[in-house]
Amino acid sequence: MQNSNIKIVKTEILSDNWYILNKVTYEKTKKDGSTEIQNREAYDRGNGATILLYNKNLSTVILTRQFRLPTYINGNSTGMLIETCAGLLDNDNPEKCIKRETEEETGYKISKVEKVFESYMSPGSVTEIIHFFIAEYSKEMKTADGGGLEEEGEDIEVLEFSINDALTMIDTGEIKDAKTIMLLQYVRLKNII
Known part of the structure; x- marks a missing residue:
């Protein structure tokens, strides 16, 4: 309307x-x-999608680390940011996009994802809405190294943390990315992991 x-x-x-x-x-x-x-x-910049991969049995999550220029300009001395896997929709539907991005960035090939919510991340200046997903992963789903696409200038490190360590990293300031904080708190609040 x-x-x-x-x-x-x-x-x-x-x-x-x-x-x-x-x-x-x-x-x-x-x-x-x-x-x-x-x-x-x-x-x-278009709309995007993000996902938190979690393993219930191991109580672990998959995150990524990469250089983010805007954070470097704004005082992040290394410019490196720990985040959930994410990407722009590029004319795909959100579910198709996040499955593609997950495989490109983390090397995990997932088939089942659960959309949990949508959010405007900076509505005062950016039009983007992000679709938030979660999905279970296992070691058997790891089909490649991940790291992103070289032709897109991506140089992404794949990280695995216990859920407790990841939540502690919010408290210590090691994790400052809003979408990551939201998804980590979501899986804890909903007792998913």
Whole structure:
């Protein structure tokens, strides 16, 4: 349902170098009935999916570590971030995307995933919605090394932690990625692992 209090007046592309950064001018009708013109920038990179692989028997999870430039610019001295496997949908449905990304990044070939929720991660400036999944894994599902796609510049390290160690890493600040924190807390709150 469209918001009748918002009318887009103009959209300008500020950058189309990596993804699209738009400057949007819109008219907003306020609660008192008056209107005002506002400008905002919105970064459109498409939607994504993320997954937490877990092993109930071993009480372990699979995470990844890779360099993330924005964190480096904002004070992360190494730029390395521990995360759940994730990727952009690239015109796929979320389930197909996350199965592909899981195999590319972690080397695990999974067939059954469970979607647990969706979330806007930075709704003040980014259009992206992320589809969150969980799936069980076993050693037998490991069909490749993982590490991501070289042609996409990916250099991803695959990590396995006990669920307790991963949760402790949130407390110590070793895990600072929002999607990862959300999925780790989800599986603990739901007593999945």
